[in-house]
Amino acid sequence: MIKITPEELKTITKYIHDICGIHLDASKKYLLETRLSAIAEENGCGNYQELYLKAKRDARKTIEKQIIDAISTNETLFFRDTGPFELLQHKILPELIDARTPRSALMKTPIRIWSAASSTGQEIYSISIVLKELLGDTSKYSIKLLGTDISESAVTQASTGKYNKFEIERGLARDKLTKYFTMTGGFWKIKDEIRAMVNFRKLNLMLPFSGLGKFDIVFCRNVAIYFTLEDRKKLFNKIADTLEPDGYLIIGSTESLTGICPRFVPKRHLRSIFYQLK
Amino acid sequence: MTMSILVADDDPVIRRLFEKRLQDAGYTVKVAVDGIEAAGYLDRSHFDVIITDLVMPGDIGGIELLQIAKERDVLTEVIVITAHSSIDTAVAAMKKGASDYLEKPVNFDELFFRLDKIAQLRSLVRNADDLRNAMDVTESSAAQTIQDLEIAAAGFQLKLDRIDDILRKSSLSDYERIDKALQVINE
Ligand SMILES: C[S@@+](CC[C@H](N)C(=O)[O-])C[C@H]1O[C@@H](n2cnc3c(N)ncnc32)[C@H](O)[C@@H]1O
Numbered sequence: 436m437i438k439i440t441p442e443e444l445k446t447i448t449k450y451i452h453d454i455c456g457i458h459l460d461a462s463k464k465y466l467l468e469t470r471l472s473a474i475a476e477e478n479g480c481g482n483y484q485e486l487y488l489k490a491k492r493d494a495r496k497t498i499e500k501q502i503i504d505a506i507s508t509n510e511t512l513f514f515r516d517t518g519p520f521e522l523l524q525h526k527i528l529p530e531l532i533d534a535r536t537p538r539s540a541l542m543k544t545p546i547r548i549w550s551a552a553s554s555t556g557q558e559i560y561s562i563s564i565v566l567k568e569l570l571g572d573t574s575k576y577s578i579k580l581l582g583t584d585i586s587e588s589a590v591t592q593a594s595t596g597k598y599n600k601f602e603i604e605r606g607l608a609r610d611k612l613t614k615y616f617t618m619t620g621g622f623w624k625i626k627d628e629i630r631a632m633v634n635f636r637k638l639n640l641m642l643p644f645s646g647l648g649k650f651d652i653v654f655c656r657n658v659a660i661y662f663t664l665e666d667r668k669k670l671f672n673k674i675a676d677t678l679e680p681d682g683y684l685i686i687g688s689t690e691s692l693t694g695i696c697p698r699f700v701p702k703r704h705l706r707s708i709f710y711q712l713k
Numbered sequence: 714m715t716m717s718i719l720v721a722d723d724d725p726v727i728r729r730l731f732e733k734r735l736q737d738a739g740y741t742v743k744v745a746v747d748g749i750e751a752a753g754y755l756d757r758s759h760f761d762v763i764i765t766d767l768v769m770p771g772d773i774g775g776i777e778l779l780q781i782a783k784e785r786d787v788l789t790e791v792i793v794i795t796a797h798s799s800i801d802t803a804v805a806a807m808k809k810g811a812s813d814y815l816e817k818p819v820n821f822d823e824l825f826f827r828l829d830k831i832a833q834l835r836s837l838v839r840n841a842d843d844l845r846n847a848m849d850v851t852e853s854s855a856a857q858t859i860q861d862l863e864i865a866a867a868g869f870q871l872k873l874d875r876i877d878d879i880l881r882k883s884s885l886s887d888y889e890r891i892d893k894a895l896q897v898i899n900e
Contacts, residue, residue, distance in 0.1 A: 516856070600787060604787075688852065688853070688856035688859075689852055689855045689856050689859055690859070691859050691862070691863050692863070693862070693863055693866040693867075697870075700867055701863045701864055701867050703860065703864055706857075706860075707860075708860050708863060708864070
């Protein structure tokens with residue numbers, strides 16, 4: 436394993452912050468070495484300064500992508516924390532549908548939901564399963580579900596909707612598994628009816644959100660924890676801008692917006708919290 | 714943690730040999746005369762490892778037993794025993810999730826080596842599981858605390874906003890403002 440010098444540690448952590456917002460301090464030295472050593476070697480670099488220069492010069496950004504994939508935590512699971520999905524099914528969606536159902540029966544009820552750091556897709560697919568369970572026939576609704584992540588490989592896996600037995604068994608009840616997935620070649624694949632409800636694209640939450648449009652519900656869970664306080668403030672401010680005035684925001688179960696975005700007020704329902712604009 | 718092993722083989726001599734050698738090595742062993750009996754045992758108890766002959770009389774051969782075991786618990790490791798001439802079937806078994814195969818006659822040193830590896834793997838998996846569980850407990854208790862604080866902080870913010878409003882009300886006398894502000898604080 437290639438050792439990192441104090442100088443390189445500064446350069447690399449700043450570089451990582453610049454490309455994806457992930458904030459690493461000096462205590463993460465060992466993590467950097469274990470995660471980046473192989474990338475350096477693979478790209479013919481003898482040290483991290485070389486890797487940094489090569490990554491910056493690389494017009495196709497292959498090394499940058501490798502570094503993001505190596506540094507970011509894609510850890511996620513179906514129905515993570517359960518609370519938010521119960522909240523969605525029993526409170527948020529019924530409320531939203533009440534508010535959005537058009538007078539004319541000819542028009543469809545719009546529902547737009549965004550999973551802002553969708554990783555390998557489990558979160559947004561859990562949301563689509565909730566929608567399907569709640570609504571049954573979805574033809575009266577105009578549903579737009581969007582999953583975005585900075586990691587290209589995560590977005591690719593999310594798009595294929597294929598999961599191995601370890602990914603699938605965590606969090607997903609047996610009845611939902613057989614109802615919404617099919618087994619192919621040792622993998623569980625999400626059924627087309629669910630897959631078709633969701634779009635995925637690559638998006639860096641540190642950059643301006645262009646062309647995203649507005650959402651009724653935003654899930655932004657377990658990603659801001661990797662950012663600095665300043666970056667979190669900017670992020671949730673931008674999210675507030677993408678949310679409909681009566682929209683809903685859900686953050687990770689151990690996250691807080693106190694001191695981060697005064698535009699949101701927390702509301703409690705049973706054992707879960709959601710946020711709405713003031 | 715001693716591993717429990719189920720051996721399925723229709724040859725009584727081999728069965729006894731397995732039972733003795735494995736027991737001597739400190740494993741908990743159960744033997745079955747064929748796949749059907751073995752499947753019966755699987756209904757009643759849990760085993761860490763299954764060692765099974767591939768070819769056995771009756772409807773449940775080694776491959777079928779493997780499938781039954783994996784359906785019960787994917788973490789059960791299955792080692793299949795095969796004659797040299799049927800390596801292909803052994804490979805097919807590996808594709809279906811067997812962790813290893815051994816050729817007849819069984820070399821016990823080799824078997825113990827594989828079992829050690831399985832034990833190591835299981836303890837790693839166990840550790841990871843324990844860690845995950847510990848993390849889940851910490852996380853859900855932290856989540857509860859954070860929720861309470863979040864709601865409390867929002868409540869205080871609301872009060873502050875109201876007090877701010879009151880103190881700025883020029884229509885009230887100083888005394889009235891202080892009085893009203895104190896009322897809000899003491900609510
Ligand atoms: C721990 S996962 C969270 C997944 C899911 N939201 C959940 O709670 O289970 C964090 C994800 O954030 C992504 N990520 C990190 N920095 C990002 C950024 N600047 N923009 C968008 N996504 C980012 C990572 O690629 C990773 O997939």
